Every structure is written in C-alpha cells, then in structure tokens.
Amino acid sequence: PQAPSRASMTAHPIPRLVQQDGRYALMVDEAPYLMLGAQSNNSSDWPATLPEVWSAIEYLHANTLEIPIYWEQFEPKPGQFDDSEVDLLLAQARQRHMHLVLLWFGTWKNGSQHYMPEWMKLDPTRYFHVMNKEGESIDSPSPFAAASLDEDRKAFAALMKHLNQVDSERTVLMVQVENETGTWGSPRDYSPEANKLFEGAVPPEVLKAMGRTSVTPGANWEAVFGPEAEVYFHAWAIARYVGQVAAAGKAVYPLPMYVNASLHDPLTPEVPVKYESGGPTDNVIPIWKAEAPAIDIEAPDIYLPGTSQYLKTLEVYHRPDNALFVPETFGAPRAARFFFAALGLQAIGYSPFGLDYTRTRPAIPGEPDSKNAFLDPTAQNYRLIGPMMREVALLNFEGKLQATAVPDDESSQVLHFGDWDAVVSYQFRRRPVENAGQTHNTSGRALVAQLGANEFLVTGIDCTVDFRPAGTPEQQKAGGIVFGTGQATSARIDGKWIHRQFLRVEEGNYVNGAFKFDRILNGDQTDYGLPFTSAPEVLHVSLSTY
Ligand code: N0T
Missing domain, CATH: 2.60.220.20 (putative beta-Galactosidase from caulobacter crescentus)
Known part of the structure; x- marks a missing residue:
C-alpha cells in the first residue's frame, strides 16, 4: 500500500543502506523505509504452508516477510538449482504488495548444518564438522571445511544471480547470510588444522579490529586475548567463511546483506562460554566487520528475558559502524514495547519471530492457545506505525525522532x-x-x-x-x-x-x-x-x- 509506483513501469533502484551523521536508513525506492517485519516459522516456506504465512502477515499489517530459503531445497543435486520456491514467494508477495527478506539457511542454521543438501550430509568426510576437545565430530559445521565453503559460495551466488534476473521490482529488500552462525557446546574447532592456526600469530586485521596493535608481533591467540581467545578465534574463522559466501553473492547482485546472532548476555561476561560461540555476538562485532566486509549489518536475535538485557543489546548493536536492525525477537505482549525502544535508536527494521498460523502459540506460556494471541502485540504496533512508516523512517534518519518503552520501575x-x-x-x-x-x-x-x-x-x-x-x-x-x-x-x-x-x-x-x-x-x-x-x-x- 505504501509504494504506489510498484505496479508502474518505473525502474526501481536496488535497495541500499545509507549512513549520514552516524544515522542509517534503508533506502527503498530512494527514500528511507522502515521494515515492519515478521519472520515465519522455520518450516513454513513450502507451497502447502505459505497460505498460513500470508494470512498472518496481513493480519499483522506487516510490510515485510522474513522467510528462509533452504539450501537442501534449492540445490537438491550438486550444481542443480531449483528456483521454484523463490519464484513462488516473489509472485505471492507481489500480489499482496509485500516485501521480502530472504534468509539463506546454508552452511549454518542455529550452529548446525541441518540445511545442507542430503548429498553433502552423506559425505561428512568432505563436508566435515567441528571437532571438540575430545576429538569427536559434533553437530556443527567446521569453518575450515574448504569444500563446504566452495559449495555454499556457488549456491548462494546462484540464488543471488536468479534474484537479480527476476526481481527488478525489488520485492526482496535484504538477504540474511546463514542463520545464527557459530557452535553450541564447543568454543571452537579443535581439529589438528584449527589447533595449528590457534597456536599461530593473530592476523594483523584482527589485532587492528580489536585495538590490540601494540602486542608483540607474532603473538598467538591465547597470549593476546586470554580467556576470550577461543571465541575470538572461532568468530574469525566463521566470519572469514561467511564473508566469502556473502561476497560471492554480492558480486552478482549487491543487495544489502546481514548476519544474525544468537546472543550472549551483554551485562554478564560468560567465560567459559555458555552461549553460541563464533557468531556475531556483540563482543566480536569488530572481527566480523574486518573479516566479512560484504556483510552490511551485524544484527541481534533478541530472546533475552530481562528488560535491561534487552535494552543493553539494542545499545551495543547500535554503533557508528553498524545500523540497528532486529531480525528476530519474541512477539510476547510484554515485548511489544521494545519495538519503540528500537525505533528510539534509529532501527531500520524489526521482526518478531514465528508469526504465522502453522503453529499458533499462547501469548503467555501456560495460557490457552488462541489463533491471534501471539500476533496481537505486534499487530498493535504495526497498525499504529504502518500508515506513517515512511515519515517515521525519514524523521529518524534526520535525527528528529525519539521513542521509548516503559522501564521496569514505571518511572517517567x-x-x-x-x-x-x-x-x-x-x-x-x-x-x-x-x-x-x-x-x-x-x-x-x-x-x-x-x-x-x-x-x-x-x-x-x-x-x-x-x-x-x-x-x-x-x-x-x-x-x-x-x-x-x-x-x-x-x-x-x-x-x-x-x-x-x-x-x-x-x-x-x-x-x-x-x-x-x-x-x-x-x-x-x-x-x-x-x-x-x-x-x-x-x-x-x-x-x-x-
Ligand atoms: C532462533 C529461533 C529459530 C539460553 C528459535 C533462537 C530461528 C533462530 N534461535 O525459535 O530457530 O531460526 O534464529 C535461539 C535462542 C537461544 C536462547 C538461549 C537461551
């Protein structure tokens, strides 16, 4: 509804992220755009389930659907790409005047490699996993698996090439590269190859990114970063891998690209790590920036329960070198106000997770299930802001807008x-x-x-x-x-x-x-x-x- 020219013959420029005086805007049709998003459940991107996605998106008054593209579906046989689901999504989105953000479920999905095609899963020697300290292969792809990187690069480039060919309408605004990269349960890969690198010198760009240029030349990871060394090392390895995947896609179609992080508590340093190690958590954003320049935004998936944790997360991802974008968060009633807290930090978009009708959930755990209970808090936000989303985005880009959410003590x-x-x-x-x-x-x-x-x-x-x-x-x-x-x-x-x-x-x-x-x-x-x-x-x- 907010893009009257979309049906006309006007050429639509490629969406892009711009920065001015430390503030960001996502430019869509050459004007700041506020993404009022919602993400589908993980297994909803199939012809059979899409109707249950769209009806929820419309109920929400969202303007953008975030939805996965599954590597296993996209490349069923090596080098054979199946564009049918992408094409179906584009057609259905256009019918409804909706935008899309596509989530590339490639090498990493929540730290695992569950979306690799079967032909890759059947060859764990070639497409190998992380090895833990005990020498066991665990449920996480190794960032040192060169063959996996090669396949992911080719597949992602094929996806972007296809989009470039079929989406001159710019229905797709951004692409998420991988999903919640990193590893649960092991801070890094302990394969012999990884161990050798871990004992070697920290690369100069990592030293620079982390402001540690004065260390003894040749110093290894442990010597420079102490207890954080393993997380930093894993982030370096994964960012390098994902950076190459993103670059391969960007070379054929330069849409804005971002990565999402499963978070650690920004208020409590966790050493040894209990969170997902190696992803773009706030402590390693500079490493990701240095190793993956084709990624425009490092973004937080905010499921942390506390108000102060939530607000602190928004703060640490809102940086002069990083636009604030919340690609996933919970849709519970008490969380709906945080959309405003994000707007107060010039968020370019916001997208609660799992808002479709394939699986309805109670809004509050333990309460009876009802069709819209989980959607209503977000719908309330989007009905209010939707009709003026262009004005809100512009005012925010110009630094004229402030927004806020009630604190726990309800003080003014x-x-x-x-x-x-x-x-x-x-x-x-x-x-x-x-x-x-x-x-x-x-x-x-x-x-x-x-x-x-x-x-x-x-x-x-x-x-x-x-x-x-x-x-x-x-x-x-x-x-x-x-x-x-x-x-x-x-x-x-x-x-x-x-x-x-x-x-x-x-x-x-x-x-x-x-x-x-x-x-x-x-x-x-x-x-x-x-x-x-x-x-x-x-x-x-x-x-x-x-
Ligand atoms: C999210 C979602 C989906 C100790 C969970 C959140 C989505 C993925 N992962 O429903 O799987 O694809 O990105 C992880 C939250 C971890 C919380 C750990 C608390």
Whole structure:
C-alpha cells in the first residue's frame, strides 16, 4: 500500500543502506523505509504452508516477510538449482504488495548444518564438522571445511544471480547470510588444522579490529586475548567463511546483506562460554566487520528475558559502524514495547519471530492457545506505525525522532528536543476506567518527533506525554532551571516561570504521506497531558508559552 509506483513501469533502484551523521536508513525506492517485519516459522516456506504465512502477515499489517530459503531445497543435486520456491514467494508477495527478506539457511542454521543438501550430509568426510576437545565430530559445521565453503559460495551466488534476473521490482529488500552462525557446546574447532592456526600469530586485521596493535608481533591467540581467545578465534574463522559466501553473492547482485546472532548476555561476561560461540555476538562485532566486509549489518536475535538485557543489546548493536536492525525477537505482549525502544535508536527494521498460523502459540506460556494471541502485540504496533512508516523512517534518519518503552520501575522519562522537553509517564491513574484491574504497566511506549520549532508528532500506547519548556541550550548550560511539580509543565528560567500551553492538538492519521486532520483535542483530552491507550492515535501538537 505504501509504494504506489510498484505496479508502474518505473525502474526501481536496488535497495541500499545509507549512513549520514552516524544515522542509517534503508533506502527503498530512494527514500528511507522502515521494515515492519515478521519472520515465519522455520518450516513454513513450502507451497502447502505459505497460505498460513500470508494470512498472518496481513493480519499483522506487516510490510515485510522474513522467510528462509533452504539450501537442501534449492540445490537438491550438486550444481542443480531449483528456483521454484523463490519464484513462488516473489509472485505471492507481489500480489499482496509485500516485501521480502530472504534468509539463506546454508552452511549454518542455529550452529548446525541441518540445511545442507542430503548429498553433502552423506559425505561428512568432505563436508566435515567441528571437532571438540575430545576429538569427536559434533553437530556443527567446521569453518575450515574448504569444500563446504566452495559449495555454499556457488549456491548462494546462484540464488543471488536468479534474484537479480527476476526481481527488478525489488520485492526482496535484504538477504540474511546463514542463520545464527557459530557452535553450541564447543568454543571452537579443535581439529589438528584449527589447533595449528590457534597456536599461530593473530592476523594483523584482527589485532587492528580489536585495538590490540601494540602486542608483540607474532603473538598467538591465547597470549593476546586470554580467556576470550577461543571465541575470538572461532568468530574469525566463521566470519572469514561467511564473508566469502556473502561476497560471492554480492558480486552478482549487491543487495544489502546481514548476519544474525544468537546472543550472549551483554551485562554478564560468560567465560567459559555458555552461549553460541563464533557468531556475531556483540563482543566480536569488530572481527566480523574486518573479516566479512560484504556483510552490511551485524544484527541481534533478541530472546533475552530481562528488560535491561534487552535494552543493553539494542545499545551495543547500535554503533557508528553498524545500523540497528532486529531480525528476530519474541512477539510476547510484554515485548511489544521494545519495538519503540528500537525505533528510539534509529532501527531500520524489526521482526518478531514465528508469526504465522502453522503453529499458533499462547501469548503467555501456560495460557490457552488462541489463533491471534501471539500476533496481537505486534499487530498493535504495526497498525499504529504502518500508515506513517515512511515519515517515521525519514524523521529518524534526520535525527528528529525519539521513542521509548516503559522501564521496569514505571518511572517517567524525559526526551530532550532543543527548547522543549517531552515527558513520558506511565502511571495508569489518568485512565482509571480503561485500565481497571491492571496494576503493572508493561506495555507503555511513546514516540515523539520534532516537526518544527514548536511542533511535534506524538503517538504512543498506554502512556501520557506532555511537554515543558527546557530553556535554550545557553540557559541550560548556565544551570538554574527549576521544573515545576504537579503538572510539571512549567519551568523557572532566569528567575521567571514559563508555562507551556497547547495551541492546538490535532488528532488524525497519515494517508499517502500527508497528515489528515480528524479533530482538535481539548478539554479532558489535553488538560492532564496527552493520554494514549491501546487505540491507535496520532497527534500533531503545537505549543507555545505564557
Ligand atoms: C532462533 C529461533 C529459530 C539460553 C528459535 C533462537 C530461528 C533462530 N534461535 O525459535 O530457530 O531460526 O534464529 C535461539 C535462542 C537461544 C536462547 C538461549 C537461551
């Protein structure tokens, strides 16, 4: 719906990732695009199950489906490529005006090689596994298996070549190379070949990437990196492999490409490793950047349960050299607010996992299964943001947007916009009827963007937003600004009380890139701040002072 020109004959440029002043945008048809995504379950990309995927994607108001391409299906016999599933996906996506992100389930899928074609699985000597410390082959592909790399490169290049030939409409926006690379249960490969490399010198680009250029030349991994050496070594080996696969695909069709990480807890260093070793976890992002330059984004799959772990993960993947993109996360109700936290760090896209109807799940473990319980939290986000996703992406790229999620202690938050502060509060006291019986706010989220000196776009769910004068930057620097209590919409600046007043609060919605006015809010709807419930409400707010 948001790309009226797609059916026309206009040429669509290749989607690309751009950076400006440390902020990123995914350019689709030459304008910033916000990917409101959802990922299918792993085994859903078959003609028999696709209808159950699409109906869920439409229910969600998503604009992009993330869905796997299985190596075993794509290359059933060596060198024979089967494009039929890709073609079916493209046709069905176009019918529904949806975009796709394709996930290349190649050498690695969750640290294993389960998606290698049968003819490779039957030859474990050639396409060998990681060897653990005890000398056993384990359920993980070795990054030193040159024959596997060679096959993966060729297959991935064949996929990208086909896309290049059939997708001038740019239905496919990005490609994920492999899935959650790394190894569970062994920090690295202990094969004789790997051991030899581990005892050798750390390559100079790794030293540079990790800021360790002053070490003794020729120093080995253990000497340089101590207890982290094995993880870094495994990440180096895997990033080199995946970098070559990605480069082979990019050479034929330069779509944006990313890798996804099964995470470690960013707040608690885990040595020895209990997480999946070798993937693009936050501690090794620089190694991945150095060894796999064809990969545009290192991205977190966020299933960590704690709020602070979640927010910290967003922070550590939001780097000057890395766009924030969340290709997988849980779709549970209490997690829906983190979509806004991601937007607050200029995320280019967000995509909860497993949202199709092949297997419905209860929203909260233990609660009865219902068809949409697991989809509704995400649907609520996408119904609200969907109609203005281009505006949100542009405002974010321009650095004019802030967004946030309720913290565990439900305390208020202040967003600074030049002369104005936006204050977001999460107490339910203003809506005693709507929120009867709800004692904890785990759904609050807010988005505020500055449209002019005294004009704001404001939206949110289960929160109240208000504004107060912040003083000019000079006055702020000089200190001495006192904020009012109670309504907290006043400030004493240079010895004088300044009060905010609403000039005009318009409720409306975005249609084809323009704000369509529905009504002016006033009285109970603005006298105690701007309250948001679960109904999708989008406001344009003009402020002044007296
Ligand atoms: C994800 C998904 C799918 C101690 C899990 C998450 C998807 C893959 N893996 O449903 O398999 O393809 O990328 C791994 C989460 C590990 C959590 C470990 C907690």
